[in-house]
Amino acid sequence: MNDIARTAAEPVRYVAKNMRLDLRLIAEMIAPGARVLDIGCGDGTLIEYLYRTHGCDARGIEIDMAEVTRAVAHGLPVMHGDADTDLAQYPDDAFDYVVLSRTLQAVERPREVLRQMLRIGRHALVSFPNFGHWELRWKLLWTGRMPNTTVWGRPWYETPNIHPCTIQDFFDLAAQEGYEVEKWLAVDEGGQRSPWRRFPGLANLFGEQALFQLRKA
Amino acid sequence: MLDCGTELARVQIAYRTYGTLNAARSNAILICHALTGDQYVAETHPVTGKGGWWDMVVGPGLPIDTDRYFVICSNVLGGCMGSTGARTPKGDNPGELWGTDFPPVTIRDMVRAQKRMVEQLGITRLFAVIGGSMGGMQVLQWAASYPEAVFAAVPIATAPYHSAQNIAFNEVGRQSIFADADWEQGRYWQSGKIPARGLSVARMVAHITYLSEEALTRKFGRRMRGASLAVFNDIFEVESYLRHQGSTFVRRFDANSYLTITRACDWFDLASDYDGALSAAFAGTRTRFCVISFTSDWLYPTSGNRAIARALNGAGANVSFVEIASDKGHDAFLLDEPDFHRALGGFLKGCADHAGLAP
Incomplete structure (x- = not known):
């Protein structure tokens, strides 16, 4: 059998190094065998990884039907649903971790979504692009226009990111809602965790991505 | 004993099977047919001479792969393709048929009869129960009545109850x-x-x-x-x-x-057996579910299927839910819909993985 034919016959298995950075960081935070709900799971990359490598009971919700169909056809437990409306039906404490990766800034009611996450799960893992990054601040200051970067790549009138926030904003919200920040980290797009990681103020300036693990205090 | 209180002394259930039951008896799939369907799911129909009603879905290498699974399809209780119903003899006189004296049956009665039939085949746990339309109602009833006997359930283009329409x-x-x-x-x-x-x-x-x-x-x-x-x-x-x-x-x-x-369809209202709470029908279930609906189905629209998926979430069940884009209406589940077939086949493969079935 030649190489091409063999490649086509073998199912492509997920390789972690190809996984989006924030998903890889999230996976590192999740205990083996945990019950996980991934909100906005896309084609189910994270839930498949968690099932295969961590033995997790991982499930997903996704709003894009094409992604849902792809995930289900791949044998993954994913349901079509909306973070804003479809969390209310889950029973309390149904999951150990509820994951919201790069979706918080795109939901209608972020505060309510966080409340639901910590009702149905013991821990919430939330990643979001940090709007406080120096490049965004600089562009807004210098050009006087909505900043346009790799992370924030869509013009203001068609961005799905209707609720951008900064790392400092998120700390404030967690305090206001009475959530304990169990872990947090900020990284640049290359995944480097720099020396400023202990200082929220510096992280807010230099971190492009933020990841928080919360629980009810 | 039927839901209406009548006892049927003798019940005959006509069925067809495809594929081979493995030694562990763990690869059996029961397919539940719709209102006017029958057991000829993947072979020529003896009366019409047409191909099986789901021969695009059931067969070697198809989503319900008969090389891998042992597929059973039976004619429902009350049907007219060999199972006990209005057209079968009422007593010992073969000329005297039940006709309208045949007692009213419910979806639950149909499922009870299927359970007996499956047990007689020596199968205590089905790998999957799958069905569309009225077949989907039977799938829901199976999952509610015999959760331990159903590893995976696929209700397709169905409803938790019959609406006024x-x-x-x-x-x-x-x-x-x-x-x-x-x-x-x-x-x-x-x-x-x-x-x-x-x-x-x-x-x-x-x-x-x-x-x-x-x-x-x-x-x-x-x-x-x-x-x-x-x-x-x-x-x-x-x-x-x-x-x-x-x-x-x-x-x-x-x-x-x-x-x-x-009439059996009209009576179907799964939640009514559980004080109106559909979630309660699935409390504590370990069955893996895949609910599938079609965008243009106005007979059993997505809203009803979504209600099923939400109720399953409420019960903490493992549920996949997908709405397939199709303009073919309710009948889409019987037609050539590649996305639907991929989702169904993929779901079953994923479940087979979890169930430890040999590939």
Whole structure:
């Protein structure tokens, strides 16, 4: 059998190094065998990884039907649903971790979504692009226009990111809602965790991505 | 013992199987057929000579892969393709049929009979129960009544209960049968006639509900058949199609059986057995579910299927839910819908992985 034919016959298995950075960081935070709900799971990359490598009971919700169909056809437990409306039906404490990766800034009611996450799960893992990054601040200051970067790549009138926030904003919200920040980290797009990681103020300036693990205090 | 309290002394269930049961008896899939379906899911129908009603889905290498799974499909209790129903003898006299004396059956009665049949095959746990439309109601009933006996459940294009609109369409069909003089108060089998007009009109009405407006427009539009201008001689193609559907249906289906089964659907309301809470029907379930609906299905629309998926979430169940984009209406689940077939096949493969079934 030649190489091409063999490649086509073998199912492509997920390789972690190809996984989006924030998903890889999230996976590192999740205990083996945990019950996980991934909100906005896309084609189910994270839930498949968690099932295969961590033995997790991982499930997903996704709003894009094409992604849902792809995930289900791949044998993954994913349901079509909306973070804003479809969390209310889950029973309390149904999951150990509820994951919201790069979706918080795109939901209608972020505060309510966080409340639901910590009702149905013991821990919430939330990643979001940090709007406080120096490049965004600089562009807004210098050009006087909505900043346009790799992370924030869509013009203001068609961005799905209707609720951008900064790392400092998120700390404030967690305090206001009475959530304990169990872990947090900020990284640049290359995944480097720099020396400023202990200082929220510096992280807010230099971190492009933020990841928080919360629980009810 | 039926839900209505009547006891049937002898019950016969006609079934067909495909594929091979493995040594552990763990690879069995039960397929539940819809209102006017039968056990001939993947082979030539003995009456019509047409291919199986799901031969695009069930077979070697297909989504329900008979190389891997042992597939069982039985005619429902109350049906007319060999299972006990209105057309089978009432007592020991083979000339005396049940007719309208056949007791009312429910979806739960059908499922109880299937459970007995499956047990007689020596299977205590089904790998999967799969069905569309009325078959989907049976799937839900299976998962609710025998959660330990169902590893995976796939209710397709179905509903948690029959809506007023569903009941209304069924009632038009039944009244049409009642209005046919040849029905003879249900004793037409004595004279050897069949209430063909009534049953075919029932089928025509029902068939409209199986298709979307878009599908009808695409298939027929306003095209005419015939050239004369006499009012009822030349007809719209859609009329001709429906008449054909009606007339072929009466050759294979029994009118009294149609009455029995449509009534069973009307009575279906799974939540009513659990104080109105659909979630409670699935409390503590470990069955893996995949709920599938179609965008243009207005008979059992996505809203009802989503309600099922949400109730399953409420019960903490493992549930996949996907709405397939199709303009073919309710019948889409029987037709060539590649996304649907991929989702169904993929879900089963994923479940087989979890169940530890050999590939």
